[in-house]
Amino acid sequence: MTNSFQLQLFNPSSDDCAKIVRERTGSFIDNMKLPIHRWFRYSAGFSAAWVEELIKDLEPQIILDPFAGSGTVCIAADKLGVSSYGVEAHPFVYRLAKGKISWNEDIYNFLAVINDIKQLATNFKLELPEKIPTLLNKCYTDETLISLFKIRQAYLEIAPNLSEELQFLVFLTISAILRSSSHVGTAQWQYILPNKRKIKSCEPFDALDKQMLMMQGDMLYMQSLTKVSRANFIQGDARNLQAIPDNLIDLVITSPPYANNYDYADATRLEMTFWGEVNSWGDLHETVRKFLIRSSSQHVSKERLSLDALIAESVTEPIKDELIPVCNELETVRGTKGGNKAYHTMIAAYFADMGSVFQSLRRVTTSNCKICMVVGDSAPYGVYVPVEKWLGKLALAAGFDFWSFEQIRERNVKWKNRKHDVPLHEGRLWIESNIMAQSPSHKFGQSLGKLLEDIVLDDILKPRLQQFAQTKNYYLDSQKSRPARPGKKVTWEDKYGNKHDLDFVIEVDGTDEKLGKPVAFIESAWRRYTKHSKNKAQEIQGAILPIIELHHLSAPFYGVVLAGDFTKPALEQLRNNGFAIIYIPYQEVVSAFKTINFDVAFDEETADEIYTTASKRLASITNADKEKLRQALMQVCQKEVDSFMTTLRNCLERYITKIAIIPLFGVRYEFGSIDEALIELDNKVDIDTPGGRFEKFEVIVDYSNNDTIRGNFQNKAVLADFLRKLES
DSSP states (O other): OOOOOOOOOOOOOTTTTOOOOTTOTTOSGGGGGSTTGGGSOOSSOOOHHHHHHHHHHHOOSEEEETTOTTTHHHHHHHHTTOEEEEEEOOHHHHHHHHHHHGGGSOHHHHHHHHHHHHHHHHHOOOOOOSOOOHHHHHHSOHHHHHHHHHHHHHHHHHGGGSOHHHHHHHHHHHHTTTTTTOSEEEOTTSOEEEEEEOSOOOOHHHHHHHHHHHHHHHHHHHHHHOSSOOEEEEEOOTTTOTTSOTTOEEEEEEOOOOSSOOOGGGGGHHHHHHTTSOSSGGGHHHHTGGGSOSOSHHHHHHTTOOHHHHHTOGGGGGGHHHHHHHHHHHHHHHTTSSSOOOHHHHHHHHHHHHHHHHHHHHHHEEEEEEEEEEEEOBOGGGOOBOHHHHHHHHHHHHTOOEEEEEEEEEESSSOTTOSOOOOEEEEEEEEEOHHHHHOHHHHHHHHHHHHHHIIIIIIIIHHHHHHHHHHTTEEEEESSOOTTSSSSSEEEEOTTSOEEEESEEEEESOOSSSOOEEEEEEEEEEESSGGGHHHHHHHHHHHHHHHHHHTGGGOOEEEEEEEEOOOHHHHHHHHHTTOEEEEEEHHHHHHHHHTTTOOOOOOTTOOHHHHHHHHHHHHTOOHHHHHHHHHHHHHHHHHHHHHHHHHHHHHHSOOEEEEEEEEEEEOOOOOSSHHHHHHHHHHTOOOSSOOOEEEEEEEEEEETTSOEEEEEESSHHHHHHHHHHHHO
8 A cells, every 4th residue: 555645634514514403303314414424324313413412411421222223323422432332233234334433543544545446446457247236237337337346346355454444444435435326316215216317426436536535534523522432333133232231321322113114124235236245135134134123014024924923922911902903903904905015913023022122221221221212103004003102111011110202203294195194203212210210319419510500600600701791792691581592592503513502602792682703602510420520521622612613713712610520631631622610629519518517428329318318408408508608619719710700801802912914925946855855955945035926925913812813825815804804
């Protein structure tokens, strides 16, 4: 691998990472605008932006997705520095996901391999074989197919010399160009439409270049956030989860196959055919389908399943009285339909499989685990199946304590060609253990954190921020109703289009009715134990810094208010990235509570009864006690609050002291090697006689608080535009 190339340093543009529509939890489509997720579209997925929000809210230690698909949950967890497990039964989709999880591979090695493949493939003299799978003949011209086969052959020759991770990464890269290189259409759920022609298709080598550059930029972005993937991705079965240890997982985020007859095995048939893993649709059952949850009639028909045998399985006992009438009705309706699809056995098999999934989840989850499943109900042949209700009952039978359903959208209400008019919906099925919801330790920690937030943010910091904003004609936005934005949350987008909720934002020219230009961002966090404080620091950093980059010309202030247990490395990480910090250690919180004769020096060994008693005391705390706590905490953090406000004031009150514009002219000297450059530096390079052509403007802007902005511009118009933005 001796080819030379230039590593291009760029991040995905704002256009590529457009706004995330949070309501589309159950849709993968928005992920096609997000780094890493967009490397391969797998329609059986959900919103990565929603997953990130859920992880931030629940702060888990280890996450599991038992139906991991192309790795959405694991990649979102990686971005936030959280450990995760992903289990995927589809052998081909597993390989694609392993490619995504390899985002932390050395970028130079990745580019070198792609360039070697292109060079080797270009030199091949290859003719089409006599027997080509029908699907490939329908999807590609002979010329395109020859190019693709050359790329495939080059990969197969090079792959044995690569690490396993690099093999997966390059395998994904090539697989991702197969659709864009084809002239035929793709249906909404990735089924190939050979009779539908696209307006434009891509030449394979051009498609490979485009995919490589996009992946390069995404790898740079992800590696700027974190260097290590914390994902354990496993090819396995959600019905047994054999590779997952007992009592390990404290959050499950997943979307099981819907009982809607979608053939998940068929979704990647084009790619599998190209790689020689199947030759026809008939090969899919033995290659893929038999490993999957039985959610399609093709699956159960192939296995010739018996309804009586399925109903007799003990795992479906909790829903048997409701399941039998529905399956019997489906069997009756089946006889009146031309397709004669085995929906009656499919539904029975689906819930038997999902019952086994819940039993496995109960084994691998902790006693305080939460499960969130994106699910949709079903109505095959127009016979309604209450999916979330039956799944909830199966979960209770497996040992979980309660379930609830949160609808996110209606289904089967738009399309004119729908096969029945039964209204359907999609939503989040929440499954929890009673211990999690009512854990005395958890409840006390939440209540204590909320009380500290009220005192430190609202009673100590907010009045000073309000006074500062009013005297300087700034607008202070906090969590409240404001006509200029929806809801009560203070939400701002970062440069990638992701939205983040903050505690305070200070704006120039803002009013209740109009959003101004943001010049200060302030967030807070409470952490009860130190063992994940660095993850919390990375989460704050990952949320705030991309917002700062978007508004870098105003060089905004950004700070964080921390209380509880944070390690020194976690604090240093934030300070090194420019955060102003107010930090109240947990021992100081304990001391403050002693002023009201309240001992909160608890640890992980504290008995539940003590936590229960303490929670009752917190719930009944008086205003007088709250004022004593405010005064005690103010004494503790007075210096840090003063320093925080001084930094804020200096940042926002700064003014330009000097603008230096340096037109650079000169003669360009170019050399082929370092040795040649060193020799000619004295002999050829003339620094005594000015001359040459104009190269660029260098601009240095100095501020009163010692901030400096530097820039290079190729012409006066761009430079003038930059200066006007500084003025605004």
